[in-house]
Amino acid sequence: MDMRVAVVGAGGVGGYFGGRLAAAGGDVMLVARGRHLEAIRANGLSIRGAAGDVTVPPGAVVPSVDAVGRADVVLVAVKLWDTEDVARQLRPLAESGAAVVSLQNGVETREALRRHLPEESLLGGVCYVSAVIEQPGVVVHRGGFQKLVFGEYDGRRSERVVELAAQWAGAGPEAEVSTDITRMIWEKFVFLVGLSAATTAVRQPIGVVRGDAGSRALLLDVMRETVAVGRARGVALDPSFADERLAFCDTLPPDMAASMHHDLTHGNRLELPWLSGAVARLGAELGVPTPRNSTVADILSPYVQGAPATAG
């Protein structure tokens, strides 16, 4: 059965997964703003990349959550600093029965969303893709994976979660249900914190990072610390998971980098406080040493709000 899917934030993640679903005939409403919204209104949302180019017509975009009207599911795909603002706007939709799923990175979105939304509206989500807004109205998929994972936090294979994953059948991205979504979110977090810390601190893509003994050790240590913090929080991560992820990093396209690397090189704000910064903060709370993540967080700290002003 077709679900009506609203996507808040039509950027790299929301534009890509929402746009692919819309292009395959799904009932999708994208919420966008600013110059991106204007460009989509003028020419539609153009999605380009290895999986083929498509254009989503302007009728699939609205300027605010209020304009969505009705939704069975809302995908949250804004940067992490915008989460609580969006959560406040989503309350009426969630109270009228919409499920709310974050596709964002980080391990603290459930807490952020539940401050404003009914607990029973929340589903867990994870996505794997490398996609960016190349210019207003244009999202580019930079190749490699395109995968979604959804799950009820209590592990049930509910009707809504099974139906949600089924929406992408034939649309391009792989979509599956997990009965252990918290572990899936942490597994993604281990990889993402490693990739974002190493590619952003080194300012090079994964091919360079993994090929140099020093930066390769940094990547592995950052992921090992993240595993240790997750395990101390009670998440059932395999103790050797970081080593397994390093092997996975060896299979990635050499020119791949994390979205945070893209943000640094474009002078944008960074999600660092929710990535290596969160590992350092949670590690301190739990008594788990995180020297590599703390150092990365300190080194990149001047860039967190965007490119720093030149010293006067």
Ligand SMILES: NC(=O)C1=CN([C@@H]2O[C@H](COP(=O)(O)OP(=O)(O)OC[C@H]3O[C@@H](n4cnc5c(N)ncnc54)[C@H](OP(=O)(O)O)[C@@H]3O)[C@@H](O)[C@H]2O)C=CC1
């Ligand atoms: N890009 C990637 O490859 C991946 C990113 N992620 C994660 O997904 C999340 C989203 O990242 P990404 O897609 O890169 O971000 P983008 O910046 O590409 O897209 C977010 C979009 O949401 C818009 N937005 C923010 N608030 C609102 C609002 N209230 N109403 C309408 N639009 C809004 C932003 O507008 P504005 O620019 O005006 O703020 C922007 O256009 C992050 O947590 C990221 O870590 C996960 C996997 C891969």
Ligand SMILES: CC(C)(CO)C(=O)C(=O)O
């Ligand atoms: C590592 C990657 C590309 C995987 O989806 C990602 O989540 C990001 O760069 O933000």
